[in-house]
Structures are given as structure tokens and as C-alpha cells.
Amino acid sequence: MPDAPLTDLQMKQAAERFGTPLYAYSAAELDAALSRVQAAFGDARIWYAMKANPNLTLLRRMQSAGVGFECVSLGELARAVKVEADGDHLLVNGPAKSDEEYRLGGDLGATFIVDRLGEVALLPPASRVLVRVNPGLSVSTHDHLATGAAHSKFGVRPDQLPDVLAALRSGGHTLRGLHLHVGSAIRDAGDFAAAFARVAELHTLTGPLEVLDVGGGWGLGADLHGIAARAKEAAASFGAVLWVEPGRYLVAQAGVLLTRVMGHKQTGRDFTLLDAGMTELLRPMLYGAAHPVQALWEGEATTSDLAGPACESGDLLGHDVTLPAGAVRGDLLALLEAGAYGAAMSSTYLTRPRPAEVLWDGTQWVTMRRRETAEDIWAAEV
Template sequence: MSLSPTDTPQHAPEHLHRAAAQYGTPLYLYDAAELDAALGRVRSAFGAARVYYAMKANPNLTLLRRLQAAGVGFECVSAGEIARAERVGAGGETLLVNGPAKSDAEYAAGARLGATFIVDRAEEVGLLPPHSRALVRVNPALDISTHDHLATGAAHSKFGVTLAQAPAVLQALREAGHTALGLHVHIGSAIRNAQDFTAAFARLADLRAETGPLAVLDAGGGWGLNADLPGIAREAWAVAEVFGADLWVEPGRYLVAQAGTLLTRVVGTKHTGRNFVLVDAGMTELLRPMLYGAAHPVSALWEGAEETVWDVAGPACESGDLLARDVTLPTPKRGDLLAIHEAGAYGAGMSSNYLTRSRPAEVLWEGGELKLMRRRETPEEVWAAEEV
């Protein structure tokens, strides 16, 4: 069995077996207690900061409703995400509309719901609906300690305005009749080195002489699961105070990753140059290993004396369809259950219908019961929009 260095699985093995038996595999299972605990950790670290959940991490309506009931707002980056926010009753103070290439429909939906917009480039000042509330996203142009695809605050990333442009964009917003609430910074996801936040916040603070005081400083998200939240919070509050601003934050992954487990059954084994354990989930259910080289902790839910090193391979006809590499497991046999941990963020939300695979069911473990959050799609649902 190979576990994360920091975490034990949130679910007891008997819960995992029960969920897989009841709903089949592949299956996403979320632990309600861990969802609540993660929000509790954020709240206790960040105190009075306003929390906006970056919905892209996992947009399931059950999760959104739980977060909304706990007073959390939403950061949305597409018309579909804005529609989800509306579906759960968010709007006004509880809605941020972000994205580097917003469509007319997204501006209109955001305006209708009274959202605050995050301006990503100067041209947007002229595209915003009249009298919008807006933050200006700043790119601090740093080397960010994460996978290149997850770095959004590097000089070569497509996000935000430059530090030099930011004061003028705030001023242009005011002149155009908008409410320029303040600055926004989000440097990337799954950031390994806390110094990156320190550096980004310091670059923002340097803008104070040019911007004057501001109402809001949005410090984004991107915290690793083992991040020192109190430390990041202290620094975020310090830069907010430089501007005399309220602090907003936008965690995604931190709020949902650890609560989620992907359950998959062993289909068989194969020995080529490597030892492969073949399972019924793959890149269509969990893309992160293939997309970002992400390493998810894996645990075997079967016993066995002999342990060997395996690569966990999915069913897709793609060589890159590996969920984990070099994991030590007891000898697997067909039907055994494997748990892939820290899969609650960017797991189900990134799952796809490639190969006409049905996206998996999602289930919540709460109060000793399993509650369906999303049923498994049928093939007919997958091709329904093609029946034209």
C-alpha cells in the first residue's frame, strides 16, 4: 500500500467497498466531513477574508449548495459556471466573473446577476457592461514553482495585466464609470513554494504609491494541500492592509481535493518492460496525471503478502493513459479495488466523454450514508446532442 506522505485516506476501507458495490466503478466518492474540515481550515487561517470558491475545481451542484449554505461565494470562468452559480442562488456579492477571454454572453449574464468582474486586459474596460464593479488582475511575472501549465503568474502566461499597466487600468475603469474595487492576483495552482506568494504579494504592495488606497485585494488561490495557510494568510492580510483593503481569496483545489477519492477496479495485469495493473478508470476520469504529471496517492483495498512496483494504467488506447507510476502494491487480481486519493479537485470536472465513455457517478459520504451527487451517464446521454 502506498499512501501520501501527509495524509491517510479520508474514507474507511469498508465505506469504499460499500460505495463501489452500490454504485459501480469508476466512481468518485467525497467525504462530507473533510469538505467541512477544509473550509474550516481556510476560515480559521484567513479570518474575515471573503471566500470565493473557484468552481472550476469541482462544479458539482451538491458541493456548490453546501458551500453556499456555509456563506462561500463563487468564482466563475464560463457561461456554464455562471449558470451553475445562478442555479444555486448565487449573485451580487457572492459572484465573481473571471476569465481571459469573456464572451458577450458571459458579460451579460454576470451583469444580470450583479457580479463583480475580474478584468484581465486593458481592452476589457470598454467591454464591461455599464457601471460594473471590477478588480484588475495583475500578473506579477515570477517564476512559479508548479507545472508550467498551472503557472498563471509567470511573464509568459496569458493572464492579467502587467504591474506597470495596473494603475492605469484602475484609473481607466473609474473614468469609464465603473467601480474599480481593487487588485487581483492568482499566480497558479498546486504551488509548491510559499515564497512565490510572498514575492507576488510584495510586487503588488509596490503598486500602492501609484494606485492609492483600494477597497479590495483579491489574493486568489493556488495553495498546495500541505500549504502553511496561516503563513499565506498573514502575508495576504499584510498586503491588503497596505492598500487599506478588504481581503478576498479564491481557493479551488484546497477546498475539495482531499475529500475526493476515485475508486477503480482492477481489470487485469500485464508485464511488458514494466508491470502494469490495468484498471477501469483512466485519463477520461482523471486527467491530471497525464495533463500535469500529477502524482496522486494510491492505495490497494486488497491484502497480499508479496509487494511489487506497478504502473496503474487505464483502458484508453493512449500510451499516456497512466494514473500513477511506480506504486508498490500487493499482487492484484481482477475485481480488486484501488483508491486514488486527493482526487476531489480537477477530477470529475475534467472528466470527458472521449472514447464515448460515460462520465462516472459521484457520491457523498455523509453521516454514515452514501448520497448520489451525480449519476453515471448512459451512452445515449453522451450522444444525445448529436441526434439532430
């Protein structure tokens, strides 16, 4: 079984105290992930891709470590305001920004990441800008996560870049640099080398730049030092400082989703029934993500599918998962690497209250988000 960021005893105590389903995080692993990025990328500026997990407790921890925020919605900008982040620590990204997002980003003095030529006319006056480039590469990840592919909705094609640069100049905006993000959960480090090399070729169009932002998307077991070396070479071709935007890498391994066994059944498949499912963890259904699992009971090894409680055939958290046999109702299971896009993508479908989130700070459990109630869900309904 893989190791969890929390001990079995800590997970059992958390589940007993706060109930399940439950998101539980390790502060030590959050710190360790950030340290790994800092060690690999050195002086590169780090921006946290807030969409991975926007909990205010996590944002304040990132902010205290000097990390900036990449925001892709009005709500994420509001969270940045809530933690009192200033414009020098904010990036505004996204392919279809609203008028309100331009207005608030401009008021805060954030740097905008321009995603298409038509966006230049929508920018607030005298904006600071990075231009997102789509290198048109196939990468080793799920198609829904391949943001740098030619068919992706993201970024400016290299042949479109001269027109975007001209529009920025005529509009009175400041080009700070280029932005590149080719995907998430990328398995082959060679994909990054290919992308960095392709964007470095654009220096003949741009000349020297202040910034090269190479995004994130590194798989959790990636060779960060090797990736960083190639990124630094690309930045040097522009005479630019290097920026990176990790999201999942910083928080995924710090979090687990704790769930209890509700029962067992067999049809054409063997199913272990859980009290958590697609409403708590969407990634398996959305991306085909396979989360490591740690069972907190003992028995001979067997295989089973992990089925959630929703009346949806796709509500499965794992296929052919190796588990100890003999699980009984109430046994505890931990889905690992769930700190990113877990709680952030949870929903209230079926009027299921979203889970609580708690943090082990090294000495005690701290509540990051209380469990919702049914009343919370319908509070805005009229």
C-alpha cells in the first residue's frame, strides 16, 4: 500500500471527530512540496494556481511563504482580495474573462495573461500583460488536461503572435513576457523540454523580455530539477526571469479523502460501496484519474471497484483496486493524492453537503472548512 501524508492513527482520529466523507491535509507535506519546487527552480518566482484548491487557509499559508496567485475567475480574485493579496502578487488568466474580472484585475493592478487577439481591446488601460502561447504539442496526459495541444481552446498560435504584440503596443499596454502551460499531470518530462524549446524560438519575434512564465503541470513524481534546467535555458534565451505556476503539485499529496465502507455487492463486477463518490471527488469520472488507495483494515488481498452512493453508473472512484478482503460497514478508506481538484471540484448534486476540510498542523487538527448542511445548500433559493 502507498504511504499517506498522515498516519493511520491521525486519519482514524480525524474521521471519528469530524465524520466522513472528510478531506484531511498535512501541513508538513504542504511545506515539503513547496520546498521541492523552491529547491529545483531556485530564484524563479512561484505563483500558485488557485483552482487546484482555493481554501483560504491554504492561500494564507502560500502567501506567508511569498507565493503569488494565479486566478481564473471573479470568485478566485475575490479570494485573493480576502487574503489581502496585492496586484504584484496576482495573475489573471482564462480564455473568456468577464467584464467584472477585467475591472477588478485592473483595479488591483494585476498582470493579465492574454489568451487571444480579440482580448487586447478588452484590457483595462495601461495593463501589464503576458501573452499565452499555444505550442501545438501532444503531451502525455489525458486529453482534457492537454492545454498546449493544437486543438486546445487555450493560447495564441505562434503565427498569431506578431498581431497580438502589435495590438498591445498600439493599445498602450506593457508586454512583460510570454506564458506557456502545456497541460496538467504530465507524465513524460520530455514534453516540457519540447515545449520550452518551441517557445524559446519565439525570441526572434519578441526580443528581450522581462518574464518567461512556463506554468506548471508537472506530474507528482516528475524530475523537477531536470525540468527546471530546461526552463532556465528557455528563459535565458529571452534574457528573462523565470516564473512557474504549480497548482496540483503543491497540494495534491498533502490531502486525503477519508471515506467509510457502506457495504459490498456483486453484479457483473465486485463493488465496495463507499459514503464518498463523484460529488466529493470528480477526477476519476472527469479525467479517468486513478488515486492511490490506503485501506485502514486488514485482510487477504482482493480486488474490487470503489462505488459511490450517487444513482449514476459512472459514480466510481476506482476500478480493480487492490484491497484487503473482509471489509465491514464502517471500515475506513483513504483516497490519496486528493488535495488538488478534490474539495475544489466537489458539488452539492443530490443535495449532498460538501465535506469538511481539516488540517493537521503538527500538533492538532485545525478546521479549514466546516461540513455543509442541507440548509446551507438551499439558502440562496427562493
